Amino acid sequence: MHSLSINKQRLGPNTLPFPVRRGLAKLGKEIREARIRRRIPTSVMANRALINRMTLYKIERGDPTVSVAAYATVLFVLGMINRFADIANSTKSDCPLTKNDCPRESALNLPSPSTNHKAP
Secondary structure (H helix, E strand, C coil): CCCCCCCCCCCCEEEEEEEEHHHHHHHHHHHHHHHHCCCCHHHHHHCCCCHHHHHHHHHHCCCCCCCCHHHHHHHHCCCHHHHCCCCCHHCCCCCCCHHHCCHHHHHHCCCCCCCCCCCC
């Protein structure tokens, strides 16, 4: 059985697009501020989220090598899981209604789903 492994070197902060790095840093900062506002010590927060303190430290700094499940669990513990669930909510999207008008998707240069690609 093969396991999916991610090369953490490839996911370093300098290899990600700047908006992704900025978004993760912002999320980490907001998680840290929410924890502090609730007066939850790092040891208690890590215990509640079933992670160690080093992982919480990485999350609060927006580390891209931490699993999305760990981020989601921390948001759940803080009572902020709805923010996570709304990330891909198409009814709350800031993109225009049509896919072709969304610069974020067109910037990826992905082929359209209707395009037939044939093997040579």
